[in-house]
Amino acid sequence: MTDVEVPESHPRYDSLRTRHRIEAGVENGITSKQGLIAEGRGEAFDYLLGERTLPSADAAERVAAAHLLLARHPVVSVNGNVAALVPDEVVELATVVGADLEVNLFNRTDERMRAIANHLRDHGAEEVKGLAGDARIPGLDHARAAVDADGIADADVVLVPLEDGDRAEALSALGKTEIVVDLNPLSRSAETAAVPIVDNIVRAVPNITAHARDLAEASPAELEAIVNGFDPEAALRAAEMAIREGRSGPRAATDGHAKHD
Numbered sequence: 707m708t709d710v711e712v713p714e715s716h717p718r719y720d721s722l723r724t725r726h727r728i729e730a731g732v733e734n735g736i737t738s739k740q741g742l743i744a745e746g747r748g749e750a751f752d753y754l755l756g757e758r759t760l761p762s763a764d765a766a767e768r769v770a771a772a773h774l775l776l777a778r779h780p781v782v783s784v785n786g787n788v789a790a791l792v793p794d795e796v797v798e799l800a801t802v803v804g805a806d807l808e809v810n811l812f813n814r815t816d817e818r819m820r821a822i823a824n825h826l827r828d829h830g831a832e833e834v835k836g837l838a839g840d841a842r843i844p845g846l847d848h849a850r851a852a853v854d855a856d857g858i859a860d861a862d863v864v865l866v867p868l869e870d871g872d873r874a875e876a877l878s879a880l881g882k883t884e885i886v887v888d889l890n891p892l893s894r895s896a897e898t899a900a901v902p903i904v905d906n907i908v909r910a911v912p913n914i915t916a917h918a919r920d921l922a923e924a925s926p927a928e929l930e931a932i933v934n935g936f937d938p939e940a941a942l943r944a945a946e947m948a949i950r951e952g953r954s955g956p957r958a959a960t961d962g963h964a965k966h967d
């Protein structure tokens with residue numbers, strides 16, 4: 707048993723553990739109540755994807771690592787779901803690629819901004835941006851537009867997991883290279899991104915870090931070749947096909963017997 711009282715032998719152990727983390731995030735003032743709904747939506751897509759990283763997502767995660775390593779100023783944006791699900795993992799990724807961590811919320815409140823920043827510090831972050839909120843993303847309403855002048859406003863590459871479509875579009879309109887992690891391949895954020903990663907954040911972030919470690923000695927020319935060889939539309943199509951055709955879904959994974967838990 708674990709701290710969340712789910713036996714590891716349970717067929718849906720990973721998904722239940724993820725759910726409990728989001729619940730705890732809400733209880734600790736980190737995750738918004740809407741974060742629960744977003745998690746449910748994500749779970750449904752993940753179930754259809756077979757709860758695994760597709761080869762197309764793995765390729766996109768390698769491209770994301772190459773972008774972050776090439777960047778002048780990479781920033782990893784953290785919202786309430788990301789902070790609850792992968793706090794250690796985002797701190798590690800930011801360290802490996804030399805990125806800033808910035809709290810950036812859809813439902814922004816000062817309390818939640820502070821709670822998330824403290825939570826990331828508890829998980830090893832030295833500096834957390836976002837609290838100054840002294841710059842604006844044009845074209846968005848007040849709270850969602852707030853970013854740090856020396857953070858996302860200055861970044862050339864931003865990793866924005868579980869982003870809402872409007873802000874994803876606004877960020878990409880600023881000419882920033884946007885890497886989006888979203889289990890829904892049809893979402894506007896995924897469609898807007900230079901690098902859409904259709905994978906669960908709990909698998910995607912550690913895998914981007916693993917690719918970044920692997921590419922640590924690569925030359926800029928090698929990294930650029932990886933970035934230039936990527937086709938975002940093909941990555942989205944591959945994920946959509948996997949969902950529609952169910953080739954990688956739970957039925958295939960269990961040899962014809964769908965899981966009913």
Ligand code: PTJ
Pocket residue numbers: 737738740741742743744745746747748749751785786787791810811812813814868869870871887888889890893905906907908
């Ligand atoms: O903490 P805040 O205030 O910034 O709010 C964060 C949420 C996620 C609540 C907010 O941005 C929101 O409402 O997002 P949406 O519009 O519900 O979109 C969330 C997207 O993330 C959906 O397309 C989900 O399928 C996807 N998603 C949910 N859980 C995961 C996920 N993608 C990857 N990994 C997950 N674990």
